[in-house]
Amino acid sequence: MADLRIHFAGIQSMNPFWLASAPPTNSGYQVQRAFESGWGGVVWKTLGDPILNVSSRFAAFNYNGQVMAGFNNIELITDRPLEVNLKEIYETKKKFPKHVIVASLMVEPNQEKWHEIVKRVEDVGVDGLELNFGCPHGMAERGMGAASGQVPELVEKQTYWVKEVAQTPVIVKLTPNITDITATAYAAVQGGADAISLINTINSLMGVDLNTWNTIPNVAGKGTHGGYCGPAVKPIALNMVAECARHPDISVPISGIGGISTWKDAAEFMLMGATNIQVCTAVMQHGFSIVEDMIDGMNNYLEEKGLHSVMDLIGQSVPKYTDWGDLDLNYKVVAHINNESCIHCNKCYIACEDASHQCIEMLSDENGENILKVREEDCVGCNLCSIVCPAEGAIDMVEKPSPIPLTWNERQKLIDRFLSNQKMIS
Amino acid sequence: MQSSVTLDDLPLNFQEVKKDLSPKEAVDEANRCLYCYDAPCTKACPTGINIPAFIKKIASENLKGSARVILDANPLGATCARVCPTEELCEGACVLNDISVPVMIGQLQRHATNWAIHHHQPLFKKGNPNGKKVAIIGSGPAGLSGARELARLGYEVTIFEAKEKAGGLNTYGIVPFRLPQEISLWEVEQVKQLGVEILTNTIFGEDIMVNEVMEDYDAVLLAIGMGKVPMLGIPGEELHGVYDAIQLIEEIKDGDITDRFIGKRAAVIGAGNTAIDAATCLKRMGASNVKIVYRRSESEMTAYASEYEFAKQEGVEFRWLTQPTEIIDDGNGNVGKLKCSRTKLGELDHSGRRSVKIIENSDFSMDVDIVVKAIGQTRHKKLIEELGLEHDQGIVKIDPVTHQTSNKKLFAAGDVVFGKGQGDAMVVSAVEQGKKAARAIHRHIQSSL
Numbered sequence: 001m002a003d004l005r006i007h008f009a010g011i012q013s014m015n016p017f018w019l020a021s022a023p024p025t026n027s028g029y030q031v032q033r034a035f036e037s038g039w040g041g042v043v044w045k046t047l048g049d050p051i052l053n054v055s056s057r058f059a060a061f062n063y064n065g066q067v068m069a070g071f072n073n074i075e076l077i078t079d080r081p082l083e084v085n086l087k088e089i090y091e092t093k094k095k096f097p098k099h100v101i102v103a104s105l106m107v108e109p110n111q112e113k114w115h116e117i118v119k120r121v122e123d124v125g126v127d128g129l130e131l132n133f134g135c136p137h138g139m140a141e142r143g144m145g146a147a148s149g150q151v152p153e154l155v156e157k158q159t160y161w162v163k164e165v166a167q168t169p170v171i172v173k174l175t176p177n178i179t180d181i182t183a184t185a186y187a188a189v190q191g192g193a194d195a196i197s198l199i200n201t202i203n204s205l206m207g208v209d210l211n212t213w214n215t216i217p218n219v220a221g222k223g224t225h226g227g228y229c230g231p232a233v234k235p236i237a238l239n240m241v242a243e244c245a246r247h248p249d250i251s252v253p254i255s256g257i258g259g260i261s262t263w264k265d266a267a268e269f270m271l272m273g274a275t276n277i278q279v280c281t282a283v284m285q286h287g288f289s290i291v292e293d294m295i296d297g298m299n300n301y302l303e304e305k306g307l308h309s310v311m312d313l314i315g316q317s318v319p320k321y322t323d324w325g326d327l328d329l330n331y332k333v334v335a336h337i338n339n340e341s342c343i344h345c346n347k348c349y350i351a352c353e354d355a356s357h358q359c360i361e362m363l364s365d366e367n368g369e370n371i372l373k374v375r376e377e378d379c380v381g382c383n384l385c386s387i388v389c390p391a392e393g394a395i396d397m398v399e400k401p402s403p404i405p406l407t408w409n410e411r412q413k414l415i416d417r418f419l420s421n422q423k424m425i426s
Numbered sequence: 427m428q429s430s431v432t433l434d435d436l437p438l439n440f441q442e443v444k445k446d447l448s449p450k451e452a453v454d455e456a457n458r459c460l461y462c463y464d465a466p467c468t469k470a471c472p473t474g475i476n477i478p479a480f481i482k483k484i485a486s487e488n489l490k491g492s493a494r495v496i497l498d499a500n501p502l503g504a505t506c507a508r509v510c511p512t513e514e515l516c517e518g519a520c521v522l523n524d525i526s527v528p529v530m531i532g533q534l535q536r537h538a539t540n541w542a543i544h545h546h547q548p549l550f551k552k553g554n555p556n557g558k559k560v561a562i563i564g565s566g567p568a569g570l571s572g573a574r575e576l577a578r579l580g581y582e583v584t585i586f587e588a589k590e591k592a593g594g595l596n597t598y599g600i601v602p603f604r605l606p607q608e609i610s611l612w613e614v615e616q617v618k619q620l621g622v623e624i625l626t627n628t629i630f631g632e633d634i635m636v637n638e639v640m641e642d643y644d645a646v647l648l649a650i651g652m653g654k655v656p657m658l659g660i661p662g663e664e665l666h667g668v669y670d671a672i673q674l675i676e677e678i679k680d681g682d683i684t685d686r687f688i689g690k691r692a693a694v695i696g697a698g699n700t701a702i703d704a705a706t707c708l709k710r711m712g713a714s715n716v717k718i719v720y721r722r723s724e725s726e727m728t729a730y731a732s733e734y735e736f737a738k739q740e741g742v743e744f745r746w747l748t749q750p751t752e753i754i755d756d757g758n759g760n761v762g763k764l765k766c767s768r769t770k771l772g773e774l775d776h777s778g779r780r781s782v783k784i785i786e787n788s789d790f791s792m793d794v795d796i797v798v799k800a801i802g803q804t805r806h807k808k809l810i811e812e813l814g815l816e817h818d819q820g821i822v823k824i825d826p827v828t829h830q831t832s833n834k835k836l837f838a839a840g841d842v843v844f845g846k847g848q849g850d851a852m853v854v855s856a857v858e859q860g861k862k863a864a865r866a867i868h869r870h871i872q873s874s875l
Contacts, residue, residue, distance in 0.1 A: 065457040343521040350463035391525050
């Protein structure tokens, strides 16, 4: 058994799998069930001044029969009194002392308010605090959540206020609804954050009902934007995590969130710099038990890779993530079609013909059988044919020997040098 | 299907065996389709239905569009969804056979055409009248398909049908638990809605004179199919209890489900799809034992693999290499026994099948109450000769391109032109022939303008 324990900004967790602050962590009952299922930690659903919720809150994006490829919600932070939540946190922590409970917090951008809530939740024994600067709907209209998370100065200031009184690690949860997430991540670090977590949900309108022309979901015939999450947002989240991870001035641990459903997703986020990961949508779809395969699959993967600890994954792929200008312009791959594995659906052909570089030919072999062949000299190595191919092993992207590597940035430097030499000569 | 069944139980046995897909099954299955380019399934469909297109439309919940794609290429798409040997056609060609299981194309086609059946929305319009008239003899698959195409091209079409109801074998000849009669009649109705006149109970050459038709119309499409099952040519054929498979199925299909087969022992002679249909019908009408008696072997039988499988599941027994030689009277003018000889197979004969030799002194008999003849169908030779058409043993000769018979005004399609030794003609092939003949008629008339 590989060692799945992690150390995250001073918090020890039995595994990297936490539940994100969301409906599954709404109550002591749920959190205790989650711990019994194997989750290493939870971020309790955001505490703050009690709110009122609307009825009809969630909606899903289904794609080609796949239910919940994406998911959105217009639910607000906890609608239960703070005292009730605090009592349940206390009881749960007492019952599960080895499990991590982080309290998610959201109050107005006011120093006293932050001080007060930090003290109250730390009194019941939480392991850390997560500042919710991310929820994009509802609370943002009142200057909280994403509204403050979109302003780097507010992120820094509020983090600072929290750090003035916090005894436990402070995690700042970032909104993706911003041009450059590293700007707010940097502000959080400047404010003294011990860690950052990302991403919160993305502004979204799930759909329009084609019969009623109502929004989906609708509240008495009206809708508002919600927060998008689930498998569809994973690539967006992974990029944002990676951008923060490779940023030289953002040197705090990262908790990765966004569309994580399996151990594979978790491993990818960790390789891209996350120290742990948080899950919500997959649990909303399948329940807490999915953590069993996350633990089992991660363990098997680590053993297969010969790694002793899950911590060995953290950040291994970050150096491989760079600016476009640092990619080798001379590197070349071309598509190769293996006709033995090809099932002749011709999807590669039409994709290349209509959407790429028209370099796949439909031919007949000596027996009159249909075959497909790539005209390598015209192939730009875009991958599209291999992506649309449904038959495993039918299309390989093959590396071609290339001359000395040369990136765009190197090329521009060489040109600049050449031009300045010329100037000197003239 | 116990022999203890009563007449009241029997109708249940004649409901469709295969269930419709549920809407979710259909969408899930539709989503499995890869939407191939230059798709092999479409190429394998005799009518060339754009299969990926209609399946994609099921996935996008555009069922009207889906039904339209199907019925545009195949006016009998609802029937074909049920009776096509899909494992040999579209589904057999599905590329997913190589890496998974093929898409249930037949069932999806049924789902989409069911929408059309239940929603009563016109999917096609008749063409602007061009003042030309075409007569079609026979309202089976070829005739209906030809009529539909001609009506869309603006022709005034009249179909002459000998029977009481239109639809030919689809209405009368395919067992109801594979194809309910109402499906066939719905397809007839769709053709009628395009302005095609169908005169039923009208025998060509009797109720309406041949020369009258030949003179009154600009072209005539002969789609008369085939006739009854021929005589076996053995003693005892006149006995009570000997049936023609086509007539037997026709009666059942038309709702005449009787109790006279309950507990009876039957022998069905022949091993084509009609023989299977008759055998399974007898089982479902309560026969206690049904044997298919065939003078060749399993590998020569012309029934589809799926039909053969179905018959075995229904408990039909098979007696291969067995040639009936006499039907023996039980003493009261009823069938009592079927006397048979063993056979062995020799060289390939002119039809491309192995010849049959009777083994001497191999006589035996089986106790049966019912004998059903299903050894193919006779040709309407008399009418064909009356029309003066060139033919080969009742198979009307046509030009493969123009679909014209030796009489240039008379075109032919369907079983009437379907040759021997090619197995059973499929409904879907007849539909395509009807379509092609219609277009050939159109070209012919246009060119003579």
